[in-house]
Amino acid sequence: MEKEKQQLLEMGFSDDLASQALSATAGNSNSILSATEWILTHQQPPASKINHHYQPQSQLRNQQEEQPLAERMRPQTITQIVGQDHLSIIRSAIASARLPSLILWGPPGTGKTSIARAIVNSCSSSSYRFVSLSAVTAGVKDVRDVVDEARKRKRNSIKGTITRTVLFVDEVHRFNKSQLDSFLPVIEDGSIVFIGATTENPSFHLITPLLSRCTVLTLNPLQPDHVATILTRAADDPDKGLAHSLGRGSVQVSREVIEYLSHHCDGDARVALNALEIAAVSAAARLDISDHSAFTVLLDDAKEALQSKHLSYDKDGEQHYNLISALHKSMRGSDADASIYWLARMLEAGEQPLYIARRLIQFSSEDVGLADPTALTQAVSCYQACHFLGMPECSINLAQCVIYLARAPKSVAVYKALQAARKSVRDSAGQNEGVPLHLRNAPTKLMKELGYAKGYIYPPDNPSFQSYLPASLQGSKFLDWPDG
Incomplete structure (x- = not known):
């Protein structure tokens, strides 16, 4: 008792x-x-x-x-995880029954939550207790309650009882600094094994002390064959699969459905499984099947369920910056085909056209510059067109500008000249000379008496040489561009 x-x-x-x-x-x-x-x-x-x-x-x-x-259909053990075979550290940790604290970083639907649960289920030791929090809904009190309970269990441990807590925090990047700080001492003293899941780059969204106490594991987007394996499991499982969704004994899924969903979910198993379930329900309704007779989910059912190809994109996340970087580098490399492809990826994912247009203006001066001064005019006109028209009409204006910039001659002379001049200013911090007297304006009698504007030569009347730099910078060259 x-x-x-x-x-x-x-x-x-x-x-x-x-x-x-x-x-x-x-x-x-x-x-x-x-x-x-x-x-x-x-x-x-x-x-x-x-x-x-x-x-x-x-x-x-x-x-x-x-x-x-x-x-x-979540995997129950680590051996059932599909598509993350490179995570050998997890299998080694389970085999030794010594779990490290982890940060699981990867796109949606790659198995972060499933891996966390499967780790605990796969441990032969019964000394781990699994607790899950969502950073979307949990507050400081919830975190404190878990931490206090974990410490109490560790302090009052009895042989053969659960003594350590595996704390899984989904969407951990949504926690603020004080919430993340609260985990540090209990990770360090071993009261909890911390497993955080995030779709955002940990380097930017998590505090450095937490990263130093955890091992960051990168999860790869699932390949079509991995997703196909998961979908086939769902179709064949009589207890938890499609048959369970529809309350009937036999549901057949055509091979075309598996292939279509696995290639159009952008590596997100959750998207593929949700679409498969919707397709099966729609097929049953379309066929008006009220008894338990078998039926087949067809390709048209899958297309109707998915509607359009799923694109992984986050307007405020890393994927957003990865795509604009790809566009910028493709234009810099004068590859018009790659440039138009990355533009299409961003537009199809719902990126704001004015954001793209602003980046094109930046590119026109930074990478084209003096090699084609009209590029800036083209980019500004593109921005105005996007502002006037909006989507979807302005997509063709963006495409025209992207192709123009990709094909334009390139020069970074302006960019390098500015960087060199700014470096000169920074290196002379606190000792930058005043403006030479002959370059100063002299609107008053006193300023004229002090020598302001004295000796200045008006170039339109006398194009002879005069110095425009401070004395210490005479002869300095910032712009590398041929004269004339």
Whole structure:
């Protein structure tokens, strides 16, 4: 009885509630499961943003009825993870039962949450307790509660009981600095194993002390053959797959559907699974199948479910900057075909045309410059056209400007001249000379008496040489460009 009571206390139930449950369910073969279900039936637990790993079987069954296909098909162990074979460090950690703190960085739908759960499920040791938080909904109090409970468990550890907490934080980049700081001491003293998931570059969105305590693992976008494997599992699984979604015994999925979805989900397994489930439901409705007879999901059902090719893009994230960088470098390399491709990628993903136009103006001076001074006029006109027309009409204006800039002769002389002049100013910080007297304006009698403008030669009347630089910079050359 004491052992069962201790397990209930570790689940977070109070001492009184645990005693009542064990008394009410005395004599049942599975006392822990029966006692837990009694508590959930007779005592409504408070709402919490913390998702604990343990749940009674009846509750799991009820939840599974409502879960989408993508959630039901999550891998349960690390061996079921598809498409991330390069993460050998995880398998080594599981084999040694010593889990490191991790940051899982990758695009949506690559398995970050699944990997975190599968790590704990794959551990042969029962000393790990899994707790999940979402940085979207969790606050400082939620973080503090988890940290306090983790410390208490470590401090009051009993042999054979769960002593360490694996804390999984989804969308961890959304936490502010103070929230991230709160994890540092408990990671360091071993109270928790921290696993954070993020779609954003950790170097920019997470604090350096946290990165120094964690191993950053990069997850690759899933390849079509990986997605096809996941879709085939969902189609063939009689318990959690498509048959479960429709409440019928047999659902066939044509090979064309698997291939189409795997090539049009942009490496996001969640998108592919959601589309497959929608396609199956639509097919059943279209065929008006009310009994349990078998039917086949066809390519047209998949196309209707997906509507258009999914594009991975975040207007404020790394992918946004990766694509504009690709466009800029393609124009700099005078590759018009690559340039128009990257422009199309950005437009199809919904990028704002004025943002692209502003970058084209920058490019026209930085990379074309004096080699074709009219490039700046072209880019400014493109911006005005985008402002006047908007999408989708202005896409052709952007395309014309991108191709013009890609084909234009290139010169970085203006850019280098500015950089050299600015370096000269910085190197002379605090000792920059005043403007030579002959270059100063003299609007008053006093200023004339002080020598302002004295000796200045008006070039239109007398084009003879005169110096325009301070004395210490006489003869300096910033612009490398042929005269005339």
